Amino acid sequence: MSVIGSVIADVDTPALLVDLEKLDANIRRYARAAAEAGVRLRPHIKTHKTLQITEKQLKAGAGGVTAAKLSEAEVFVEAGVNDIFIAYPVVGREKARHAAQLARRCHLIVGVESEQGIRQLSDAAVEAGATIFVRVEIDSGLKRTGVVPEAAEALCRLALAAPGLQLDGIFTFRSTMFAGAPSKDARVLGEQEGQLMVALAEQLRAAGIPIKAVSVGSTPTGFAAARVPGITEVRPGTYVFFDRMTTQVGTSSAQEISLSILASVVSRPAPDMAVIDAGSKVFCGDVIPANAGLAGYGATTDGRGVVVRMSEEHGIVQLADGFAPEIGEKLAFYPNHVCTTVNLSDEVLVVQDGVVQDVWPVVARGKRQ
Amino acid sequence: MSVIGSVIADVDTPALLVDLEKLDANIRRYARAAAEAGVRLRPHIKTHKTLQITEKQLKAGAGGVTAAKLSEAEVFVEAGVNDIFIAYPVVGREKARHAAQLARRCHLIVGVESEQGIRQLSDAAVEAGATIFVRVEIDSGLKRTGVVPEAAEALCRLALAAPGLQLDGIFTFRSTMFAGAPSKDARVLGEQEGQLMVALAEQLRAAGIPIKAVSVGSTPTGFAAARVPGITEVRPGTYVFFDRMTTQVGTSSAQEISLSILASVVSRPAPDMAVIDAGSKVFCGDVIPANAGLAGYGATTDGRGVVVRMSEEHGIVQLADGFAPEIGEKLAFYPNHVCTTVNLSDEVLVVQDGVVQDVWPVVARGKRQ
Numbered sequence A, B: 001m002s003v004i005g006s007v008i009a010d011v012d013t014p015a016l017l018v019d020l021e022k023l024d025a026n027i028r029r030y031a032r033a034a035a036e037a038g039v040r041l042r043p044h045i046k047t048h049k050t051l052q053i054t055e056k057q058l059k060a061g062a063g064g065v066t067a068a069k070l071s072e073a074e075v076f077v078e079a080g081v082n083d084i085f086i087a088y089p090v091v092g093r094e095k096a097r098h099a100a101q102l103a104r105r106c107h108l109i110v111g112v113e114s115e116q117g118i119r120q121l122s123d124a125a126v127e128a129g130a131t132i133f134v135r136v137e138i139d140s141g142l143k144r145t146g147v148v149p150e151a152a153e154a155l156c157r158l159a160l161a162a163p164g165l166q167l168d169g170i171f172t173f174r175s176t177m178f179a180g181a182p183s184k185d186a187r188v189l190g191e192q193e194g195q196l197m198v199a200l201a202e203q204l205r206a207a208g209i210p211i212k213a214v215s216v217g218s219t220p221t222g223f224a225a226a227r228v229p230g231i232t233e234v235r236p237g238t239y240v241f242f243d244r245m246t247t248q249v250g251t252s253s254a255q256e257i258s259l260s261i262l263a264s265v266v267s268r269p270a271p272d273m274a275v276i277d278a279g280s281k282v283f284c285g286d287v288i289p290a291n292a293g294l295a296g297y298g299a300t301t302d303g304r305g306v307v308v309r310m311s312e313e314h315g316i317v318q319l320a321d322g323f324a325p326e327i328g329e330k331l332a333f334y335p336n337h338v339c340t341t342v343n344l345s346d347e348v349l350v351v352q353d354g355v356v357q358d359v360w361p362v363v364a365r366g367k368r369q
Helices: A020-037 A051-059 A070-078 A093-103 A115-128 A149-161 A186-206 A222-226 A244-248 A338-342 B020-037 B051-059 B070-078 B093-103 B115-128 B149-161 B186-206 B222-226 B244-248 B338-342
Strands: A015-019 A065-067 A083-089 A107-112 A132-138 A165-172 A213-216 A259-270 A273-276 A298-300 A305-310 A315-319 A330-335 A347-352 A355-361 B015-019 B065-067 B083-089 B107-112 B132-138 B165-172 B213-216 B259-270 B273-276 B298-300 B305-310 B315-319 B330-335 B347-352 B355-361
Touching (some): A015 A020, A020 A347, A051 A065, A070 A083, A070 A093, A083 B259, A107 A115, A115 A165, A132 A186, A186 A213, A186 A222, A213 A222, A244 A330, A259 A338, A305 A330, B015 B020, B051 B355, B065 B070, B093 B115, B093 B132, B107 B115, B115 B132, B132 B186, B149 B186, B165 B186, B186 B213, B213 B222, B305 B330
Parallel strands (some): A015 A347, A083 A107, A165 A213, B107 B132, B165 B213
Antiparallel strands (some): A259 A273, A305 A315, A347 A355, B259 B330
16 A cells, blocks of 8 residues: 555654655755855765655756765666766775776766775776776865875876876865764864865866866865865755754754654653654664764654664653653654665655655665675 | 675675574574473574575574564565564554454464553454454563563453454563663573563463463573573574674674674775775664773674774774785674664675675565564
């Protein structure tokens, strides 16, 4: 029996609900912000992993998309997306061959940050008769992947000289999360990110290296970075949905969060506690509440219930004074981190005026290779 | 191109590897332990979610299986499994109808722990012309779902009187994890679990309530519980694979862990750090290392690398002195919690003698309703 046409009270739980109007407003707002900053918006599809939202983003003016992995990108290439950036260091012979195959089917740009990566991609591109565009990843402070700015020139020269590859530019990602803890200075971090990248691009150009793309990161920092003159591209992901984390760092308001988790109360072990049918198979566990300055793993949209403990199928909810949901009652929650929450789900239900209008499959869920 | 026949060095990453010999040994050992304790082994399929391992468990002597959710159970009913216990309180009209449909296709037992659950299941069973077997869930100390022992009699009487339902017995689950922290006294906890349940069953029988099944929990506590005379059934899940958690509490040795995660080094940002292509989309985040007494979210099988930080596609690995894996090198890791790790994967690769022998789809992955 299709869920389309159901009112929310009749939806089986747990389920992810997307508020269509909020989603559309978020997509419009960030498209406008990119246009105002004069940069290309290349949204990261890791947040939603759906074809329908990708289509909305492209219609709103996005220039291509960003993915993290080749298998994730492939889903979108098969759906007709023809300009994809894998913002991740592609390493290994299997992956290089995979990249070369994809590069024969679309304009494929991939991240590099090591000599090994460049050589393997070059070999595979030559073997496949493909051209793979590459961008060198710069570590702008996150201390994850990417080379320090001083090491960029040598890698760029290597990429320039590598048959089958075309150097496209440089990219970075600077989140507000450091060692698992968020910073509220998203704007300051973004400006630093933008300034560092523009300075490096100019330095590389002065050394004779043609740098086209200067691409920056995330929903919290990206637009402060994008407004630095010289930045060409921004790659936010979370902005389509937002979550408790983006709200915590001031990038969104709770009213702008467009994705919620519907769950049912299955037990009321104490007057101030409820157990819901959604645990760590539904709410992501990758944001540690204590580190993120958040209470719990999720909270009801009105804030009166907080998921304080989880097992796989149980969420233990602390209830505010006077909040007494009954067994069987359905509650809507906002997740801490929406990307990993969506990755746990096979589909999202699209809701307008309290009725399920559509079901969108999370087609790129679980694509990690 | 099929991965079957590949040596591990040629497997694209990340990938889950199952060591066939260790898996088979674990299945045999627990089947033997159940036979020795004289109880029915009803393994929980949430750990592996595959048809192939279910078949091995049934062949080794398991009497039916356990699942947590109806949608999960349905996958196995469709594959021909005909005796399933949903060890979870089934609540809500949609779920009650789903249970009644399943009960027409197999011997279905479900958990109840509220008046609402019993009434909804009864209504749905009558409407569908089905018989649903029910067990009352007892809270033996985990403080999650289940009623206190004193409340069991009233619920049992309600279930006995409900048309369409048949009272089958009582069940509990007592993990070694309390509020996210493990106890090493698995044996003591198990004995308490068993004694509490047997005492309650005898008390209920003395009050005229027919209690057939007295069913106890988990891989760490289950067999200590099962050896208490009067226990009829044990429901371990993790024992097929084991993980860092079961090893931490002394239930398994590291050598018995049969599932590992293969990942590639994509970056070497510092002499003592590596970044791998597996983050929170691969390693579960639901066991907080600090609470569990573990170092990190996973560790190489030789213990020389520990995943100390994750983002979705990046694992930041702290390397021991003298351990210097190269970019592109593949490393195998044990996860903290194998059940949620498997839930993130579409398939597991079955390895024997260093060669991939088979690919088993994780058919019940993501079944949360």
